[in-house]
Each structure stands twice: as structure tokens, then as C-alpha cells.
Amino acid sequence: MKALLLAALLPAAFTAAQPSLALAPAAATFTPALVIELSVPAPLHEVWQAFTTKEGLSTWLAPNVSVELKPGGDWLVKFNGSTAGGTIVSFVPEQELVISALAPDRFPQVRAARTRAVFTFTGHGDSTVVRLTQTGWQRGAEWDAAYEYLASGNAEILAMLHHRFVAGPTDWQKMMAPAAAKPRN
DSSP states (O other): OHHHHHHHHHHHHHGGGOOEEEEEEETTEEEEEEEEEEEESSOHHHHHHHHHSHHHHTTTTOSSEEEOOSTTOEEEEEETTEEEEEEEEEEETTTEEEEEEEOOTTOHHHHHHOEEEEEEEEEETTEEEEEEEEEOOOOSHHHHHHHHHHHHHHHHHHHHHHHHHHHOSOOHHHHHSOGGGSOOO
């Protein structure tokens, strides 16, 4: 069901949420950073609330979320048998949210080591630019696969945030209803 939602949302917003690889210096070597930026058609305060509260996050990302906006607090999405998101490291209201990010279960080494996801929020009148810079990547096949997976997945997440402000909050009951119960167009 989530895949169908993402498949429907992704084409409209993906062009604005193209991930790009940026190289940043780190201890005399270069390590990759996953950078994704998207303009959301809503004022900064509304986007911040949608991103940093349980009530807001559940209107666009998933029906079962947990947000404790404090260092050490949760910023989690709960799926059957798994969680995504991570632990809040720090935040500056309406400017920045830093998360120690959990990779999906299929990447156990990356999940255990975690990456650092920095979301910045910049208001421009009736729109807000949300920028994700994810660092802490290491070398190896699992790390490379996780990077590729999260480049696409995080772009989809930001596309869902964009969609929330274009089409309104997600009706999770309708979205998760069995196919037979859904009205046909």
C-alpha cells in the first residue's frame, strides 16, 4: 500500500527533489553527503509543525509515528515489525532538525552505525525550502546499497511532504482500506 502511495506521489514532486551527491572534506579524505532539497508550498511555521509534531507527521508520512521534539527524543515512523527515522540529536525551532538516522532493517551495519540527517527549513513567504544533508557514510557494498536506496527513499519522503501541502492531509483509513472496499473510478 505504501508503495502505491509513493508511486502516485513521486512523479509530481520528484523533479524538484532530485538527490545530488556532494563531497565534503573529512579528516584529509572526502566522504559523500546525500543532499536533497525541495520547495514546499506552505509557510515555514506550517511546514515545521508538519515535520516536528506527531499530529503533523501523521498527516503525510504514516499513520503510526512518534515525535518527541527534544535531544534524545524519537522521530520515528512505525511499520509492522520495523521502525524508520531515528533519534533527535538537536534542533533550532523553525530552522533545523538533526537526527541520528536509522537505515532500514535490510542494511544492518548501516542501521547500527547510523548516519546524520540534517534537515534545514528556510521560509520564503508562502513557501519553505526543506533541505536534507545526510552524512556519515562509510565504504562497502552495504553502505553503497543503503546510499542508493535512501537517495530515492528520502526524495520520496520529501515528495510526500510536498504533496501534503498541495492535496491536504493523507486519509490513512481510505489509503489502507482493502482494495475491494475502495470505490472504483
